[in-house]
Amino acid sequence: NAGVTQTPKFRVLKTGQSMTLLCAQDMNHEYMYWYRQDPGMGLRLIHYSVGEGTTAKGEVPDGYNVSRLKKQNFLLGLESAAPSQTSVYFCASDQGGDNSPLHFGNGTRLTVT
Amino acid sequence: AQRVTQPEKLLSVFKGAPVELKCNYSYSGSPELFWYVQYSRQRLQLLLRHISRESIKGFTADLNKGETSFHLKKPFAQEEDSAMYYCAPEGQGFSFIFGKGTRLLVKP
Numbered sequence: 750n751a752g753v754t755q756t757p758k759f760r761v762l763k764t765g766q767s768m769t770l771l772c773a774q775d776m777n778h779e780y781m782y783w784y785r786q787d788p789g790m791g792l793r794l795i796h797y798s799v800g801e802g803t804t805a806k807g808e809v810p811d812g813y814n815v816s817r818l819k820k821q822n823f824l825l826g827l828e829s830a831a832p833s834q835t836s837v838y839f840c841a842s843d844q845g846g847d848n849s850p851l852h853f854g855n856g857t858r859l860t861v862t
Numbered sequence: 863a864q865r866v867t868q869p870e871k872l873l874s875v876f877k878g879a880p881v882e883l884k885c886n887y888s889y890s891g892s893p894e895l896f897w898y899v900q901y902s903r904q905r906l907q908l909l910l911r912h913i914s915r916e917s918i919k920g921f922t923a924d925l926n927k928g929e930t931s932f933h934l935k936k937p938f939a940q941e942e943d944s945a946m947y948y949c950a951p952e953g954q955g956f957s958f959i960f961g962k963g964t965r966l967l968v969k970p
Contacts, residue, residue, distance in 0.1 A: 753905075784960075791868075791948060791962035792906075839906060850896060851950075853906040 751775050755840050755854035762830040762861045770825040770857050772840030778852070779845040781823035782807075783815060785836040786856070792839065798823055799845070830861045865889075868949055868961035875939050876969050883934040883964045885949030893951035895932045897923055898960075900946040909934075909947070919943070939968045 753774045762768055772781065782797040784807075794807030798817040812834060814826045823842075827834060837858050841851040865888040875881055887893065895912040910918045912925050912932065923934045932949060949961040 792960040794959075841906075850908040850911060851898070851906075852908075855905045 753840055753842055753852050753854040755838075755857050757857060758855065759858050760860070762827075762859065764831060764861060766830050767826070767828050768830065768859075769827075770838055770840075770859075772823045772825070772842075772854060773821055774823075774840075774842040774852070775821065776842065776844070776852065777820070778842035779820075780843050780849075781817065782841045782851070783813070783823065783825045784839045784841065785809065786839060787836050795825065795838075830859075832861045835859060835861045866949055866951060866959055866961040868947075868964045870964045871962070872965045872967065874967045874969065877941055878938050881934075881936045881939045881943070881966065881968075883947050883949075883966065885932045885934065885961060887930050887932065887949070887951045889930070889951055895923070895925060896950045897921070897932075897934050898948040898950055900948070902945070906948070939966075941968045941970055944968045 756771045779800050783795040784792045785795055786792050793809045795809055795813050796804055796807050796815040798804045801817055801820040804815045804817055816824045837856045839856050840854040843849040843851050867886045869884055897909040898906050899909040900906045910916050921934055921936045923932055925932050944967050946963045946965050948963045
């Protein structure tokens with residue numbers, strides 16, 4: 750079982766460029782999440798999805814879009830990258846229901862210059 | 863508003879010393895509570911959950927509803943415990959809300 754897989758692992762963008770981060774899980778989980786991790790801020794929820802075809806905003810959604818066209822994949826898009834989006838991005842999934850823990854990917858380190 | 867507070871950014875102890883990582887939460891209702899750990903260059907992973915009343919790697923966490931705290935404890939710290947620790951109550955709806963994290967450094 751691969752669990753939760755994120756690609757790419759590293760990326761450097763110039764301001765204004767766009768990119769898509771891919772998250773894939775093979776555990777048949779219903780719920781998927783995108784977080785960003787910043788020093789002193791901990792993990793903050795960007796967007797999440799409670800099932801195929803559904804998405805919802807988290808704490809810090811501005812500047813990001815997401816799509817969940819297939820149950821196993823959750824894509825995070827940056828249409829016009831800004832230096833403030835320099836961060837480490839984590840994808841997570843869980844099967845839903847009470848007491849279901851999150852399973853995390855390894856993270857994507859994004860630098861916007 | 864939902865809020866999680868981990869008051870210490872860095873906790874430094876010597877090997878063999880007791881460890882307590884603090885977590886206070888402000889929530890309506892009774893959220894389920896989790897501790898997650900991130901070792902250097904590894905993914906974030908679940909350490910333990912309140913509902914299981916378990917001890918993982920010597921760590922335990924006690925829920926104090928009166929103080930709304932869920933502190934993580936270990937009687938004798940080991941060097942391999944050095945990591946970032948996140949307290950995470952299960953938030954309203956479907957999301958988890960994480961504390962800012964505490965870096966535990968266990969010195970030899």
